[in-house]
Amino acid sequence: MREIVKVEGLKMYFGGLKAIDNLDMSIYEHETLGIIGPNGAGKTTLFNTICGVYKPTGGKVIFNGQEVQGSPPYEIARKGIARTFQISKPLHDLTILDNVIAASGIHEYTGIRSFFKKSHTKEVLEKVHAILELVGLSHIADKKAREVSLGYLRRLEIARVLATDPQLIMLDEPCAGLSNYAINEITELILKLKSQGKTIVLIEHNLPITMKVCDRILVLNYGQKIAEGTPEEVQHNKKVIEAYLGEEDED
Ligand SMILES: Nc1ncnc2c1ncn2[C@@H]1O[C@H](COP(=O)(O)OP(=O)(O)OP(=O)(O)O)[C@@H](O)[C@H]1O
Ligand SMILES: [Mg+2]
Known part of the structure; x- marks a missing residue:
């Protein structure tokens, strides 16, 4: 599969806070990639650095072979990356x-x-x-x-x-705060887009939904990638289980 996005050594620091810390990742054409991780893991910041809302502290975002990090959002949108907002x-x-x-x-x-x-x-x-x-x-x-x-x-x-007419669709928690009925509708819609061959990156807190729609899942914690693989692989990963249990303890 063709790699449409390659992220290399991406860093996004806010003062001393490393929201994204030396992240490498790829997005392949036609896949649905899930991004999961506890609150504050850096998921939205990752979207914001890919889409040009933030200029990264370091590293590269390569879209269709061209470096785009630091370009303004309208320019990145015109190149073909489109995203929704958590709010x-x-x-x-x-x-x-x-x-x-x-x-x-x-x-x-x-x-x-x-x-x-x-x-x-x-x-x-x-x-x-x-x-x-x-x-x-x-x-x-x-x-x-x-x-x-x-x-x-x-x-x-x-x-x-x-x-x-995006080449890459990025969705930031499209189901958050919705009723079960509305969640189902959005899930069906994502599955429809997927069946049309669209390339989708989905940030989602609801694990059953992520497991259902994603081909691959990347797990962030404290700005770092702690796991990457099929839903099945990620679900049984020890580091992932620990990160999520840690989150429950805090609540
Ligand atoms: N503009 C900003 N200025 C300072 N700190 C920020 C900024 N944006 C995000 N952060 C911090 O960066 C870290 C990652 O935040 P981010 O919103 O990316 O997390 P998230 O994984 O999307 O969390 P959630 O699941 O709650 O949406 C958090 O500690 C957050 O407080
Ligand atoms: Mg977020």
């Missing part, structure tokens, strides 16, 4: 439909030229409606984002990611 960030006053249309515009000219370019072309609308259908939001396309439930907002986040 949904929709445009609250726009409708669901317009939120997805807005996201689909990232490949267009920015600045003054965009005023003269009509983005609501038939083609864009067709694409956006197909995405809304896929994620199950067609029936509330005209509702404002602020009026819909968290479960729908999470699906909207995924719709916005899909609208950018």
Whole structure:
């Protein structure tokens, strides 16, 4: 399988805190890779350094053979990496439909030229409606984002990611805080994307979900990789069990 992302010696320090500490990892085309680990392990920080929210303290992020670490988020998004946020960030006053249309515009000219370019072309609308259908939001396309439930907002986040035609989809805890029903819907959606051959990286606290959807799992603890392998391998790994038991003791 083709390696689309290679992370080498990645470090992200906040003062003395090593949120990501010398991490090496690869992401292969068409796989679903799970990132798990206790609270504060560095999972979201890993996303933020890959997506350009943070400039890493050290190391490389290589996407399609090109170093991208430290590039601004819009540039990395245009190259084809798209992510959702642990806390949904929709445009609250726009409708669901317009939120997805807005996201689909990232490949267009920015600045003054965009005023003269009509983005609501038939083609864009067709694409956006197909995405809304896929994620199950067609029936509330005209509702404002602020009026819909968290479960729908999470699906909207995924719709916005899909609208950018990404080569790599990164999902940060898309099921967190949802009802069992809504969790099932998101899980089904991820499985659908997977069956379409999409490349997905999923941060998820819910282990049964991770085990169900991921081909491979990488386990972080204190910013370091403590295990990597198939769900089966990771589940029985002693270091992983210890990291999770440690977390339970703290609660
Ligand atoms: N911008 C920041 N400034 C300072 N410290 C930060 C910053 N972002 C994250 N951290 C710290 O880095 C560590 C890793 O945080 P991160 O949010 O990546 O963990 P996580 O694995 O996503 O946790 P959770 O499961 O709770 O979402 C934590 O100790 C956190 O407090
Ligand atoms: Mg997090």
